[in-house]
Amino acid sequence: MKEKSTRFSAVWEAIFKFLTHGAGVFILILLFSMLGVLTYVAWPSIKKFGLSFLWSTAWNPVTNQFGALTTIVGTLVSTALAMILAVPLAFGVAIFLTELSPTVLRPIFSVAIELLAAIPSIIYGMWGLFKLAPINADYIQPWLSKHLGFLPLFQGPPMGIGMFTAGIVLAIMILPFMSSVMKDVFEMTPKVLKESAYGLGATTWEVVWQVVLPYGKRGVVGGLFLGLGRALGETMAVTFVIGNAHQLSWSLFMPSNTIASTLANEFTEASSPIYLAALVELGLVLFLITFIVLGLAQWWLNRSVPKEAR
Amino acid sequence: MRPRSQGTRKVINFLSLLASGCAALIGIAFLIWILWDVIAQGISAINWQFFTQLPAPPGIKGGGLANAILGTIIITIIATVLGVPIGILAGTYLSEFGSGRLAATVRFLSDIFVSAPSIVIGVFVYAILVLPMHSFSGLAGGVSLAIIMIPVVTRTTEEMLRLVPNQMREAALALGAPYWHMVWNVAYRSARAGMLTGILLAIARVAGETAPLLFTALNSPYWPQGLTKPMANLTVTIFNYAMSPYSDWQAKAWGGALVITxxxxxxxxxxxVFIRSKKNKG
Structure with a gap:
């Protein structure tokens, strides 16, 4: 009897080990098979267009000529715009949450920020289309072209739909996410460090700038890269408002597209095998770009936390 | 460092903190604005029919998104059934066996995976399920959401299991409990609240995903007709209705947005709330 139960136990032990290890390895397999499968399905396009796919501006489903440049540029420009707008705001929000807000309100604000980060991106996109785009078209874009119209960035018809609105919606979407990462990083600063700075007579700002920020530098950079990775791959917040036009333009007011929005709009309409392969290759490019950005982010974040604390 | 007068330092301090306060105000104002619009626009579209009827063609009064709500629930359940067990097992691996190089790689890659673009996961599932089956399907939608869930559940499970004090593990093992027994009865039991919270958050996250469903589950104006057929779902319906030129469809999209939010x-x-009450008890 006793022998039986130990054997039974040993079998369970083996199954348990197998299942847990298997699940861990499964994640690796999943990631690499994604890479493999995307490459395989995109192969006709990779073979036909070669590396020039990356810098060709062609996108013509009728003649079956495809290139990724307009979508890559669109992805990078919309992300850059979002980062320029969101990073200073996120920094301000994080300082506000950790240093300024009354202690009683702090948990409420933090939860509010995290709840807002949980709202699905389709809500942001839809709001952008119905609410922000008309405001941009009627007020903000005309004002910008009147006062900054000498820059090619702000020339062109104020339509509301286009790169400009997409960048703003994207910024609003990544703001809560980046703020909450930065807040977590700032909160890791040991109290003793901050208190000794205050004890030496430093102002709140000096404590933030010379103690909190240097201490959490790596974490902040990691958080920024996480936000960057999110913005690069974001689909719904952008697809609603960017206008989906395959064109390069200096003007931020013109309709444009990103890799993700192109996939969202055209994938189910891909009529020929090479069209589908080209779209999958776009997906592969996006996957590789975000993989590198997010990998850097994790690397920085992991180094920001001392080994023992993990 | 160049010395600054006390006055300058105070002015710099005041200005920068003012800027930070303004940033927080701007951020919060935008987010309240969005929520306000979703509630104000959505509430007028919601009525009894919205939850019980099939969609009506544009221009015809009434109709609802009942099929899409049901479809989203089905797809989310498929994702949960597939994704949660794998995620928990992988998280257990990382926490209980995860000291080697392999585990470090798994941990690093699942951290990346958590933020990977969801639309690319949709493309992947399209290639492995929709192409061979020659049909968009609710199943494919569920699988793509499951793939998004796995790394999220893995990492929260690991974090929660790591909060379990090692003394408890050692006590169980010292009493002669086999390893699996210890994990099941000691580690899981004490981490239960946290793990459930993580799972709930993961479900909430995938329930609002749109991009991976666009070309896996697609959409449908009918009731769900089996897992191998295209399946209506709330988020893709919101997308299609919001982009349509018909104002009654756009109103329905706001209703759907309110339900999802x-x-x-x-x-x-x-x-x-759940995790907080459990924490206080334990």
Whole structure:
């Protein structure tokens, strides 16, 4: 009897080990098979267009000529715009949450920020289309072209739909996410460090700038890269408002597209095998770009936390 | 460092903190504005029919999104059934066996995976399920959401299991409990609240996903007709209706947006309250 139960136990032990290890390895397999499968399905396009796919501006489903440049540029420009707008705001929000807000309100604000980060991106996109785009078209874009119209960035018809609105919606979407990462990083600063700075007579700002920020530098950079990775791959917040036009333009007011929005709009309409392969290759490019950005982010974040604390 | 006068330092301090306060104000104002619009626009579209009827063609009064709500629930259940067990097992691996190089790689890659673009996961599932089956399907939608869930559940499970004090593990093992027994009866039991919270948050996250469903589950104007057929779902319906030129469809899209937002926020709040009450008890 006793022998039986130990054997039974040993079998369970083996199954348990197998299942847990298997699940861990499964994640690796999943990631690499994604890479493999995307490459395989995109192969006709990779073979036909070669590396020039990356810098060709062609996108013509009728003649079956495809290139990724307009979508890559669109992805990078919309992300850059979002980062320029969101990073200073996120920094301000994080300082506000950790240093300024009354202690009683702090948990409420933090939860509010995290709840807002949980709202699905389709809500942001839809709001952008119905609410922000008309405001941009009627007020903000005309004002910008009147006062900054000498820059090619702000020339062109104020339509509301286009790169400009997409960048703003994207910024609003990544703001809560980046703020909450930065807040977590700032909160890791040991109290003793901050208190000794205050004890030496430093102002709140000096404590933030010379103690909190240097201490959490790596974490902040990691958080920024996480936000960057999110913005690069974001689909719904952008697809609603960017206008989906395959064109390069200096003007931020013109309709444009990103890799993700192109996939969202055209994938189910891909009529020929090479069209589908080209779209999958776009997906592969996006996957590789975000993989590198997010990998850097994790690397920085992991180094920001001392080994023992993990 | 170049010395600054006390006055300058105070002015710099005041200005920068003012800027930070303004940033927080701007951020919060935008987010309240969005929530306000979703509630104000959505509430007028919601009535009894919205939850019980099939969609009506544009221009015809009435109709609802009942099929899409049901479809979203089905797809989310498929994702949960597939994704949660794998995620828990992988998280257990990382926490209980995860000291080697392999585990470090798994940990690093699942951290990346958590933020990977969801639309690319949709493309992947399209290639492995939709192409061979020659049909968009609710199943494919569920699988793509499951793939998004796995790394999220893995990492929260690991974090929660790591909070279990090692003394408890050692005590169980010293009493002669086999390893699996210890994990099941000691580690899982003490981490249960946290793990459930993580799972709930993961479900809330995928329930609001749109991009991976666009070309896996697709959409449909009918009731769900089996897992191998295209399946209506709330988020893709919102997308299609919002982009349509018909104002009654756009109103329905706002209604759907309100339902999704309330669902996701409710799950998040519930999860937080749940973990807090459990923590206080334990």
């Amino acid at each position: 309330i669902g996701v926020l409710a799950a998040n709040i519930f999860a937080r």
